[in-house]
Amino acid sequence: xxxxxxxxxxxxxxxxxxxxxxxxxxxxVTSAQGRMSTMEVKIDNFSFGxxxxxxxxGTTVTWxxxxxxxxxxxxxxxxxxxxxxxxxxxxxxxxxxSKPGTFPYFCSVHPKMTGKVIVQ
Amino acid sequence: MSExxxxxxxxxxxxxxxxxxxxxxxxxxxxxxxxxxxxxGVLNSYSLGRMSEINTADxxxxxxxxxxxxxxxxxxxxxxxxxxxxxxxxxxxxxxLAAAPExxxxxxxxxxxxxxxxxxxVEQILKxxxxxxxxxxxxxxxVLNDDGKQFLERYGKGSKGAGWYSxxxxxxHFIGLVNVMNLKAGGLGTLGHDQLEWLEDDVKHLKKSTPxxxxxxxxxxxxxxxxxxxxxxxxxxxxxxKKFGSVTVLNGHIHxxxxxxxxxxTFHTAASTAFPQPQxxxxxxxxxxxxxxxxxxxxxxxxxxxxxxxxxxxxxxDSSLA
Numbered sequence: 488x489x490x491x492x493x494x495x496x497x498x499x500x501x502x503x504x505x506x507x508x509x510x511x512x513x514x515x516v517t518s519a520q521g522r523m524s525t526m527e528v529k530i531d532n533f534s535f536g537x538x539x540x541x542x543x544x545g546t547t548v549t550w551x552x553x554x555x556x557x558x559x560x561x562x563x564x565x566x567x568x569x570x571x572x573x574x575x576x577x578x579x580x581x582x583x584x585s586k587p588g589t590f591p592y593f594c595s596v597h598p599k600m601t602g603k604v605i606v607q
Numbered sequence: 608m609s610e611x612x613x614x615x616x617x618x619x620x621x622x623x624x625x626x627x628x629x630x631x632x633x634x635x636x637x638x639x640x641x642x643x644x645x646x647x648g649v650l651n652s653y654s655l656g657r658m659s660e661i662n663t664a665d666x667x668x669x670x671x672x673x674x675x676x677x678x679x680x681x682x683x684x685x686x687x688x689x690x691x692x693x694x695x696x697x698x699x700x701x702x703x704l705a706a707a708p709e710x711x712x713x714x715x716x717x718x719x720x721x722x723x724x725x726x727x728x729v730e731q732i733l734k735x736x737x738x739x740x741x742x743x744x745x746x747x748x749x750v751l752n753d754d755g756k757q758f759l760e761r762y763g764k765g766s767k768g769a770g771w772y773s774x775x776x777x778x779x780h781f782i783g784l785v786n787v788m789n790l791k792a793g794g795l796g797t798l799g800h801d802q803l804e805w806l807e808d809d810v811k812h813l814k815k816s817t818p819x820x821x822x823x824x825x826x827x828x829x830x831x832x833x834x835x836x837x838x839x840x841x842x843x844x845x846x847x848x849k850k851f852g853s854v855t856v857l858n859g860h861i862h863x864x865x866x867x868x869x870x871x872x873t874f875h876t877a878a879s880t881a882f883p884q885p886q887x888x889x890x891x892x893x894x895x896x897x898x899x900x901x902x903x904x905x906x907x908x909x910x911x912x913x914x915x916x917x918x919x920x921x922x923x924x925d926s927s928l929a
Contacts, residue, residue, distance in 0.1 A: 532891045532892035532894065533834075533892035533893060533894065534892070554892075554894055555684045555685075555894055555895050556894055556895065557719070557720055557748070557751065559751075563792040572752055573720060573721070573751040573752055575720060576684070591792065592792075593792035593793070595790055596747045596748070596751065596790075597747075597835055598790040598791060598792055598793060598794050598795070598835060599793065599794075599795075599833070599834065599835040601792050601793055
């Protein structure tokens with residue numbers, strides 16, 4: 488009994504996964520699949536991880552500062568596509584990418600820290 | 608000091624005021640607590656343990672001042688949950704110096720997060736110091752969120768641009784520079800065109816014999832570019848200072864003492880009063896270095912600078928808070 492439930496659950500998850508994957512492929516990501524369109528960048532040891540992140544249009548990227556030192560997340564485009572306030576330890580910044588393109592950014596406090604988000 | 612000690616170095620074979628052998632020995636000691644004195648064009652180095660043997664007259668001159676740096680008020684993590692306490696300890700040490708300094712330079716990162724209460728706390732603590740005048744330049748932590756507006760309102764009276772300025776004290780020309788604004792992705796500290804033009808103009812009328820002291824937050828020499836420890840356009844600034852016989856460059860930012868002599872220019876970085884940072888490349892990142900509590904005050908400190916008229920260079924002395 489226990490076994491069949493878990494198989495049913497697994498099957499349901501698989502079906503859901505395929506459906507989501509299918510809609511993503513068609514480029515019709517809607518707010519209904521919001522959970523899928525969130526990505527994380529972690530700030531550790533004075534670097535962005537991953538330094539290059541590729542996401543579909545509509546994705547919200549959240550940066551989390553895990554260093555003991557404050558950092559920022561600032562677009563290097565002119566005009567700036569996004570700019571965070573200073574993030575102290577464990578503080579977060581989110582930005583939703585609604586247009587395709589390559590979005591380079593850096594930490595304006597420690598400019599050696601650079602990264603980019605590629606939106607497809 | 609009645610007699611010469613064995614480890615006191617007096618070599619100046621090139622007659623250029625730079626004792627290279629002595630300087631190397633100084634460098635070797637820098638991490639373990641030594642201090643170096645330039646006097647009469649000769650560099651003397653002493654181990655910290657012998658400090659009490661040194662005649663205070665050796666340390667005195669026409670002008671004495673202190674550099675403090677990187678107080679990072681608001682920082683509250685390991686290795687120092689009490690940066691106010693260590694700044695107070697620095698003030699106590701400064702008040703105990705044999706040759707009372709006339710004023711203080713603060714080379715930036717006064718605050719940790721540019722919060723008004725952080726600046727207020729530092730000002731309050733520094734009021735307890737014997738020298739009443741404090742000359743500030745901003746660190747990158749002092750200009751967060753508002754492009755330095757608050758810093759200028761507090762400390763920028765009479766300054767130009769983002770807060771640069773110069774002043775004279777007893778024949779020494781002091782220049783405070785700002786290299787933490789408009790930083791470019793992938794780059795280092797920046798002075799920028801406007802400030803460089805101002806600097807060229809500022810020193811144009813000065814005699815070559817005028818001793819120059821430049822102070823700025825990020826080092827004006829390439830300490831370790833991989834960690835951003837340098838300034839993009841510092842070479843241009845130094846080119847304007849080439850004609851002068853004595854140039855002393857005082858920086859902070861790297862939370863450790865380091866010295867370099869290049870021609871007539873002596874570069875020096877001060878310790879932080881808040882927390883130490885690793886030696887260049889000796890850690891994954893330049894983040895705060897965690898040390899056992901009982902060792903903390905040995906790696907924090909301030910810098911005492913003395914000028915004796917007619918002598919080649921200023922005496923730069925580092926003191927720990929231990």
